[in-house]
Amino acid sequence: MQGANILLEPGVFPRLLQGLWVTVWIAAVSVLLSVPVGLVCGWLMTLRNPVVRVIMRVYLDFIRIMPQLALLFIAYYGIARAWNWNLDATGACVLVFILWGGAELGDLTRGALQSIPEVQHETAYMLGLSNWQAFIHVILPQAVRRLLPGSVNLATRIVKTTSLAVLLGVVEVIKVGQQIIDANRFQYPTGTLWVYGVIFLMYFIVCWPLSLVAHALEKRWAND
């Protein structure tokens, strides 16, 4: 139990919270920007145009096959350096997570759009709605409801995957934890478990409300 005292050292908690803020910031910006990217990708994936189809297929498969870490290295060490692009580590993370989130959300969106029964499109047509009106007032609201469980799952995966940012040198919550453990290695040899335990709880506190909200909305929309 002695190791628990590491948490009481001055500055430990505020520093962990600062690290958590970096994690939450990267995740939140990535998730928020993934939404428009994903919706547009999803719409593009439903088009019949063969060129668009191939491009979207390659994009999705490329993002899915590559480990996120490899994507991060390509973005940060590869592209940014090769083109002398002034992209910092946090920016590279956000970029990769948007591309990843956009592709995955796009595939979810495609599935949701295609799951709307054809008769809904036909009814909108018979009522005189334009394609755009049908999409905004009929198809999209239904698709969003079907999209929700998968996209919340995706958001929590993005939150968790931000820990890879450590490897680009971003000082987020994991990195802060490592620093604290290293700095107190002799004073608190068993402190590791406690620091990572607190980090575990922090991730939980960030992700849990997401699944609560998703669960509540799912219930509310169950029959819609």
Added chain:
Amino acid sequence: MTETNKPDAHGAPIALSVRDLTKHYADAAHNVFDGISFDVPKGKVLVVVGPSGSGKSTLLRTIAGLEPIQGGTIALNGDVIETGQPGNENSGRVKRGEDLRTKFGMVFQSYDLFPNKDVLGNITMAPMLVQKRKKEEVEREALELLDRVHLADRAHAKPHELSGGQRQRVAICRALILHPEILLLDEITAALDPEMVHEVLEVVVELADAGQTMLIVTHEMSFARAIADRVILLSDGGIAERSDDPETFFTHPKTARAQEFLHSFDFVRHRNAQAERELKAFDDE
């Protein structure tokens, strides 16, 4: 409705006129139907009957513009609105203007209410978005229509809270509020439990009495007999028999094909007295 109080079909102007209509699916060996022609006079009810797969629903869908036609013409109130083009099998829904589309009111077999809107929202959406009518006026009319179909108290219910029969009655209101020239009903009771069929058909009978022009595809022969001003029997890609005198068609069909077709329903009906009672109920109204 009895035969005698049906207005004479011959004097009325023609609402819908179909000439030499031909429908073909890509890669199919035969045409779904080949050069069929018929008229629906204003204020009258044309019922299309026929065995499964005879193209009844497809006929309705081509008139609605949901599927392209490969030959013939469709005219509404004397204006040709569509001419068949060979080779356009895969061109999807016909490009019709919003105004023209609202002249055809359609009710499908099922699942056509918008689940994300309540009853009132379903009915008022198109008049407000497409016809740019005022919300208050549209809602007032929607409530009047709901009252006519005995659903005034369900205006704020979501579709999933309604029974199948109630949903179909809402769908009818949603089509009617646009004041369509013709109402197309595509087997609207086929997916309903038997006890709900009557409540929906009763509404349709009232509409017919009020002079709503309708083109109806149905499997309910007693209903067809009670409501039709004209009947066509669709079979093997063509009209096997047509009649301006439905009572005679249903009791003494001329062609062997019609006799055979109607006989199959007689068999069912004799086993099921319910259908007879329904017929009587319609006749009494």
